[in-house]
Amino acid sequence: xxxxxxxxxxxxxxxxxxxxxxxxxxxxxxxxxxxxxxxxxxxxxxxxxxxxxxxxxxxxxxxxxxxxxxxxxxxxxxxxxxxxxxxxxxxxxxxxxxxxxxxxxxxxxxxxxxxxxxxxxxxxxxxxxxxxxxxxxxxxxxxxxxxxxxxxxxxxxxxxxxxxxxxxxxxxxxxxxxxxxxxxxxxxxxxxxxxxxxxxxxxxxxxxxxxxxxxxxxxxxxxxxxxxxxxxxxxxxxxxxxxxxxxxxxxxxxxxxxxxxxxxxxxxxxxxxxxxxxxxxxxxxxxxxxxxxxxxxxxxxxxxxxxxxxx
Numbered sequence: 001x002x003x004x005x006x007x008x009x010x011x012x013x014x015x016x017x018x019x020x021x022x023x024x025x026x027x028x029x030x031x032x033x034x035x036x037x038x039x040x041x042x043x044x045x046x047x048x049x050x051x052x053x054x055x056x057x058x059x060x061x062x063x064x065x066x067x068x069x070x071x072x073x074x075x076x077x078x079x080x081x082x083x084x085x086x087x088x089x090x091x092x093x094x095x096x097x098x099x100x101x102x103x104x105x106x107x108x109x110x111x112x113x114x115x116x117x118x119x120x121x122x123x124x125x126x127x128x129x130x131x132x133x134x135x136x137x138x139x140x141x142x143x144x145x146x147x148x149x150x151x152x153x154x155x156x157x158x159x160x161x162x163x164x165x166x167x168x169x170x171x172x173x174x175x176x177x178x179x180x181x182x183x184x185x186x187x188x189x190x191x192x193x194x195x196x197x198x199x200x201x202x203x204x205x206x207x208x209x210x211x212x213x214x215x216x217x218x219x220x221x222x223x224x225x226x227x228x229x230x231x232x233x234x235x236x237x238x239x240x241x242x243x244x245x246x247x248x249x250x251x252x253x254x255x256x257x258x259x260x261x262x263x264x265x266x267x268x269x270x271x272x273x274x275x276x277x278x279x280x281x282x283x284x285x286x287x288x289x290x291x292x293x294x295x296x297x298x299x300x301x302x303x304x305x306x307x308x309x310x311x
Contacts, residue, residue, distance in 0.1 A: 018054055018065040103146065103255075104156040106137055106164070113261060115163065118253040119156030122148045123189075125182070127164075132174045133203045136181030137161055139189035154309070155233045155249040157186035162246060162275035163254050166294065173206045175277045176237060176244045183235045183307075192309035200237055200244075200307070210239035217305030223297050226304035227272035234309070238274065238302030245276045247297060247304070269294060276300075 011019050043055040043062060056063045063069075103116035104123045111126065122142040129135035137160060142150040161182035165175035180200030187194050199212030213219075217237070220226040226247060230236040236247040251271040256264045274295040297304075 014065070015068075018068075103148070104153055104160060105143065105146075106160045107140070112259055113257050115160060115254060115256050117153075117156040117159045117163075118255075119153040119159070119250075120148050121153040121156055122146045122150050123152050123157070123186075125157060125160060125185075132169060132171070132178070134181075136178050136185060136201075137164070138182075139185045152186050152190040154183065154186045154190060154192075156252065157182055158233075158235065158246075158249055159252045159254065159269055162248060162294075163269060165277060166275060169277055172244050172277045173204060173209060175275075176200050176206075176209060176246055177203060179246045179275070180235065180237075180307075187309040190309075192311055194235070194307050194309045196307060200235070206239070206242055206244045209237070209244045210241045213237060213239050213305040214303075217307055220304040220306060223304065226306065227297070229306040229308070230272050232308075235307045236304055237307065238297065238300060238304045240300065240302050243300070243302075245274045245300065245302065248273045248275055248294065273297060274300065 013019055041056065054065045056065060104119050104121045104125065105113055106115045106117070107124065107126045108114050109127050114127075122144055124140045124143055125137035126140045127135060128138040137157065139152065139157070144150060158179065161179045165178050169175045169178065177200060180197060184194055184197045184201050196212070196216030199216055200209055204212065220229065220236075226236050226238075230247040230249050233249050238245045238247065248269055248271050252269055253266060254269055255266045258264050274297045276293060276295050
């Protein structure tokens with residue numbers, strides 16, 4: 001007869017991560033789970049047992065779950081003056097996960113910052129190309145002054161590209177090609193290569209992209225399988241012959257700036273949704289129902305293909 005493993009630990013959290021209740025022993029011969037809220041390492045004994053603060057290590061900073069705030073000031077607080085420099089996740093921890101307060105920055109052709117994605121990376125990307133047939137965000141080194149990691153966040157790069165085409169493009173194939181070129185640039189910077197990337201990084205029409213994906217891509221059996229691949233940072237493309245889309249990876253906070261560097265809007269882009277350009281508002285649109293929107297991936301009857309990278 002099969003028996004279930006004994007319960008090791010059960011922890012209940014308030015929204016900002018302070019533990020409410022713990023069930024289970026932490027005695028001799030029992031391992032103590034240190035990776036708890038959002039998978040981050042707990043630094044001290046839990047507040048709930050009265051022995052001290054409850055802090056979580058997010059890499060660049062420690063998070064205090066008792067007050068729902070960072071312990072130290074955000075080093076990039078000047079770029080987000082609408083928010084407290086100690087604020088966690090725009091004060092909405094159910095919807096947002098604040099990686100560590102560091103960003104990948106995106107610049108236009110003239111070198112003016114137009115957006116950043118809060119992904120913990122010091123990476124910089126610059127808009128490259130002459131028009132919508134060949135544009136993309138090219139990796140352009142690191143800005144160590146941000147205090148994050150000199151590592152490429154491919155998911156952050158994809159989010160920046162998807163956000164850009166959602167706001168600036170009106171043709172689905174050009175949007176997918178833009179995202180594909182950006183993905184390829186980020187993966188190359190991370191020391192990876194992507195097989196079959198030419199299908200979605202040239203100047204192909206939707207019908208040609210569909211044929212190329214069928215010949216070179218990994219078709220996912222379900223939307224859920226496609227979402228799992230996207231969550232791992234892979235480029236996931238949906239195609240049905242006449243229309244193509246990409247899928248978002250992680251949930252990130254994205255901030256836009258105008259031509260003078262002034263913050264104009266901060267928003268959240270949800271992971272595993274469709275980054276779509278379709279020309280027609282749909283009831284499944286997220287946000288105000290604009291033509292170019294992030295949508296539920298179930299709407300489209302797409303075949304989903306994953307283009308994973310490898311060393």
